[in-house]
Amino acid sequence: MTTKIKPGVKERILQSAADLFYFEGYNQTGINQIISEAKVAKASMYQHFRSKQDIAVAYLQERHEMWMNMMLDFLATKENGIEKIISSFDFLDYWLNDVNFRGCGFQNIITDLPKDQVKIPEVVVYHKKELTNWIASMLDAANKYSDEEIEQLSLEIMVLIEGAIMLSQINKDNAALLAAKRCCEKLLK
Amino acid sequence: MTTKIKPGVKERILQSAADLFYFEGYNQTGINQIISEAKVAKASMYQHFRSKQDIAVAYLQERHEMWMNMMLDFLATKENGIEKIISSFDFLDYWLNDVNFRGCGFQNIITDLPKDQVKIPEVVVYHKKELTNWIASMLDAANKYSDEEIEQLSLEIMVLIEGAIMLSQINKDNAALLAAKRCCEKLLK
Amino acid sequence: MTTKIKPGVKERILQSAADLFYFEGYNQTGINQIISEAKVAKASMYQHFRSKQDIAVAYLQERHEMWMNMMLDFLATKENGIEKIISSFDFLDYWLNDVNFRGCGFQNIITDLPKDQVKIPEVVVYHKKELTNWIASMLDAANKYSDEEIEQLSLEIMVLIEGAIMLSQINKDNAALLAAKRCCEKLLK
Amino acid sequence: MTTKIKPGVKERILQSAADLFYFEGYNQTGINQIISEAKVAKASMYQHFRSKQDIAVAYLQERHEMWMNMMLDFLATKENGIEKIISSFDFLDYWLNDVNFRGCGFQNIITDLPKDQVKIPEVVVYHKKELTNWIASMLDAANKYSDEEIEQLSLEIMVLIEGAIMLSQINKDNAALLAAKRCCEKLLK
DNA sequence: TATGAATGAGCATTCATTCAT
């Protein structure tokens, strides 16, 4: 039991920012939009986050957790690593339909950024690395592949995932997702 | 025979814009930068292009021609379609090294755009469609695949290309390009 | 005869800024005040001046000319250098009364400035150097002093001027100006 | 005996503020800088001081005591009033070198202040009046001057002091201080 | 055709101060 009246100013800022950054774009989103949606005063926002860039970093960190969990939940019923990997393309299909093929929040934010903003690219790299690691661990669990094969295959599957997300965003349909899944199935026999 | 005194105002604008849009980002590039690099007056620029968006459209159209030709030139010595497709990943490697893994100008511009800018996404879709068509025509030339197989394979290879470009941009190395090439080779036997 | 309809936007900006910077203070004056008094759009202002600091530099340069001329005009009837120097304290009295003992625009602006603003201090140094040079030239014209005496005396008189202006600003009366004049008379016999 | 656990919250605020106000400037110094240097919560600060202005007043009062004592200590070995006055220019030289010719904290604060801040100018006037009084008392001790002469001379010497401090601040050297000393010696024979 | 001047709306950020606890 808590005596707090208003729930989390910081949370509200992050929620508004997450929504706007993802669906409108980082550069399309102004601080004013964020605070007006969050119903927070401007200076309050700057007490919680040093800069717009810092909000983006927090947004991406949160998004990483959220997205990975969403995927893992989706795949919870699958029995083995190979199945999980292949079904992850079904997850992409489900998810990207849900967000109207808005694509990957991490891909979308690095492509149009001031040269000096290094913190954001770092989180993006981290997210993709973690996803790659998960794929590798699924392959490892299959007890079928050597370490070298795991490293190569996990990167190949990452390429499929990235390409599928990007191409589905461009074409606003799921054809690329289906193609990627087919391709992945061939790779894993 | 032309009566123009100064050579190509429009060309100069387009050249500056192309460089800035690609290497700095569309949102990072201001009209003032473009005109100052092009050494053109602001109103002159608006006489040639209705808006920044229109410059981007012209930039992308030009970029499509330039990029396709660059690739085709690179592949000119290859004898058949299959080889050309596989070697296209060598082209990506060569090209992306050259531009410091700045990624695809078409991918990069659609991810952070005002919702009302529809002309830019259209050119992006066109470019990717044309590339897909080229892949399909290469597959067709191999006389090995059915129409259905061609449609499916060409999309799968597109996924590999898009993913490889994006992932190499994120990680600033060519590992994803090599992975994509390996994967492509498996697909085409 | 000129075809201009509106008289000088740049002039209006400078005039507003000069007034506000001098009578309200540099830090007390916002860009918004300047443009609203000058009836100029913000971006128009920034087309003429790169920054607030640059406006201040232009203001001080103009002020230097204006102030020196004002003083020289005041002293025009005096016959020789010694008289002109001594009467310059009468000028200070006349002038500072006129501006309600607001003090010296150059002194007032250097005392509370961001550490990185070097252009403004430079103009201040220049102004004081020019005033010192004028005093020296007046002493020289008297054919009474050696070069060394001129250098020393001119600086001593500068000290009197600076101190008189500052102290009259603090006390909001002309007592210091009278004291400085007496002192100057003693110095020049 | 005091029950305070932490030593001097108020003292810490004042110490930080004094440093920042003098070396960075009143307008350049934000409340946040003061409290972060003083390691004091914002609301705690506002419990001790009603406003930034009030901190400045306290700072100046403290500075007056400190500065006068510093000067008197410096002059302690001098035997008579005339010597003390003349040597006070040596003190200025010593002191201003020490603070990198940052000038007079009292002069520096009045030149760029909101029009409604009257308490600060009052303390400045007080400080200069006290200094003038000290000079007068030194002259009086010499038993050489009439009351009228004392009043006039003390103001003249004040002009020299103020001018020397200001000019040395502008030029960032001690030439004006030496000139003022020479001038003072002439005045006092 | 070409241009320099001008604009309103918006940008991210910081200000001194107050409130609820």
Add this chain to the structure above:
DNA sequence: AATGAATGAATGCTCATTCAT
């Protein structure tokens, strides 16, 4: 007495676009 959280107003500056000539 002490504090972390919150605020409205203002800061200096940049945006893509249009106008008058």
